């Protein structure tokens with residue numbers, strides 16, 4: 001391995017009842033920078049795997065009178081993402097193959113050279129890190145070029161606070177209307193935190209109350225395989241950030257569990273009694289007035305205080321008008337490059353229209369308006385006619401819609417039609433040019449679910 005690429009450091013569990021093997025493996029792996037725990041029995045191994053999150057387990061073929069092959073499925077049930085390397089004795093290739101068939105990720109034959117051990121462990125740690133990275137990149141696809149500077153006196157202190165809090169473990173509540181950029185700030189805090197794990201975003205309303213507990217906290221699989229193990233998003237966010245979007249949708253029944261996670265950093269999976277430790281940083285976002293939820297008994301006061309300890313409130317776009325032009329220019333460059341369109345700037349009249357508009361949909365609406373303008377504009381300069389904004393006050397032409405109906409009724413009708421033909425909620429959101437979470441909310445508000 002080239003010296004410029006140090007092997008990734010991981011958390012390793014050694015399962016062996018032979019003290020001398022444990023000591024020599026531990027020494028070798030700790031020298032390579034890994035954090036190592038050891039278990040001398042099946043029960044101890046399972047207890048550790050249930051309570052801590054390891055990257056790799058080196059599992060001996062025989063632990064006292066127990067077979068490593070029997071312990072393997074139990075370990076995988078407790079920790080579905082754990083990489084298991086079966087350690088066998090010379091000449092026991094049958095067991096090694098059996099272990100691979102049973103779900104082991106690799107095997108190692110004793111006695112082995114220190115380098116063999118280090119390489120085998122580093123390979124598994126690296127694979128786990130790559131999986132996390134790929135998952136994080138997939139989640140963040142296309143959003144890596146956010147504009148994280150501001151000319152607005154409302155936004156600058158907010159960005160400064162986000163930078164200051166990012167490297168700590170403190171949980172942060174992001175408040176603000178839809179489309180103001182709470183998700184963008186969550187991504188920024190994660191990126192500035194330097195955490196090696198992924199950013200895992202959970203949009204609570206789209207999971208629904210029944211799916212929330214298993215998806216969030218995970219499930220302990222049953223031994224007969226009838227209930228599959230689910231690692232859960234909290235565990236997926238290990239070493240990274242868990243972003244709970246629309247926290248107001250957390251049912252009362254799950255609120256004590258979230259409080260425990262925030263206070264003690266522990267949680268339990270469904271069907272499991274053993275508390276597990278989480279090293280994920282928690283971010284939450286809300287468009288709802290949480291004080292109102294507390295007052296009406298839908299949010300526990302203690303959880304509210306805990307969530308609100310550090311909160312950042314994103315202003316509506318109309319209240320940070322200095323940012324309209326830089327954001328619009330940012331989106332113009334992005335979409336002109338993506339669609340290979342000629343637009344390079346906004347004409348003065350178009351800029352005036354952007355500045356004067358109220359932006360009820362905030363930055364998301366600005367982004368959509370600029371994307372459309374870039375596509376429609378066949379020229380270098382975007383003009384007012386390329387901007388699909390609500391008309392300015394003045395004499396209004398009779399709408400073509402008949403019978404007369406409100407804008408909301410028209411929107412409801414259009415959303416219903418798109419939902420009826422689109423195969424999935426995501427596809428419908430794409431067609432409507434809005435986020436799935438926004439569509440979810442609108443669908444609910446219009447009683448279309």
Ligand SMILES: Nc1ncnc2c1ncn2[C@@H]1O[C@H](COP(=O)(O)OP(=O)(O)OP(=O)(O)O)[C@@H](O)[C@H]1O
Nearest residue numbers: 146147177178179180181182183184363364367437
């Ligand atoms: N500073 C920014 N730079 C680039 N894009 C931005 C910025 N702020 C917001 N956006 C874009 O605007 C859209 C809305 O932002 P985001 O999803 O973060 O808002 P939100 O407040 O989380 O909305 P919601 O509450 O509806 O989920 C996204 O497509 C995002 O990429």
